[in-house]
Amino acid sequence: MCAMFTHNMKLAEVVQSDFNTLNVINRFGVKLGFGEKSVARVCADYGINTEFFLEILNAYHDPNYFPQKHLQSFSVGEIVEYLRKTHRSYIDEGIPFIEELMNRMLEDCENPGEIKPIVKFFNDYKTELFNHLHWEDRDIFPYTLAVEEAYINGTDASEIIEAMQKYSMTDFLDEHDDIESKLYDINTLFIKYVPPVSNQMICVRILKEFSLLQKDINNHARIEEKVLAPKVIIMEKELLQKQ
């Protein structure tokens, strides 16, 4: 059993018990050097909602812990802000770093032709992932925010309902799993079929990055599918009924 992180724990202890949480902490804009400060104190310093911060951290740390109902109690605005930052971290850091390692592996390989199919698979995946993330940033997130606004303020929802009839959150849910499966396949193919290259450490590092990215993307997708989408679907229904 993993111990849960709480508001009076030192943030440094959180990082020490699970180094990977740094990825998440970073997304909230919190920088290293938190000294002896507790989670609550750091959140206050940065103006972050401690409850939300903790739930995201705990859900990330322990895949069995997923307080779906509690997470749904946060606003769409808060959830979307975190999701957008996650997108940025894949686009700006996660994927480019793997790309760099892949290129180094190619340079290092005597017979690059053998690796080419896997590299190509990765590049295609990257394009698809980026398109997907951009589409969510550009179309889906603004839509969810508009649904929430109309729901809370009771403003005229006719435009949103029109958009909903073209593409609702239920459609979104139906199409949402291929991205994860492909990453899983790249990982499998890489482990089984990368030809022996002289610098094995690069391969090990690539696999480490894959597994981190996989964990992160799964967690991210879970927040979209189990938290954001159901929350928006409920609001969509109510907006429709009010019409």
Place this chain on the structure above:
Amino acid sequence: MSKVIFIVAEPSYIIRKGLVSLINELPNTLVARELETAQKLIETATHHGADAIVINAELLRELSQADRKTLLNGKKKTAVVTISCSALSHSDEITNISSSQIMLSESKPSVLKKIKGIIYQVDTSEATPENQELSDREVEILKDVALGLSNKEIAEKNFISPHTVITHRKNITRKLGIKTVSGLTIYAILNKIIGMEALE
């Protein structure tokens, strides 16, 4: 995967419950029956189709020669794990029957390791390596999938029903651990089932 079935025979309540709880911590295990004595041990084991018996060394000694033989040479191979206060000597005849020995003084990880060893030993339910490989038919189907054909097209080409195509695809995915069409395409290229030009 079917469960590995255990019988635990131990007079001491505390020790018996401790063993049962340890066995239950491991995945795919089932303690079918707890016994306090060696009476009816063989019948119980046969009745439940036990894969392994975890038994107090003294109880094991009480078994008749005939019963011991049944344990070792019965239709179903049953692994025997003995529990004792101290290590059994090599000359001890029950040492020969036991696949493994657990001493009461042992640490939890060490006991778990031994039980896992037993599970590994008796568990033959999972497919053996050779039927993890694709059949010739599956390779044919994989080739079509990798080339981007739809289920319907594959069915017509191979004179089978679309339903059969789906079954083949499920088996291919299970055997290779690859879920997506693009993943299968790369697999096919790497294994020279289709040419590199399919990528372009």
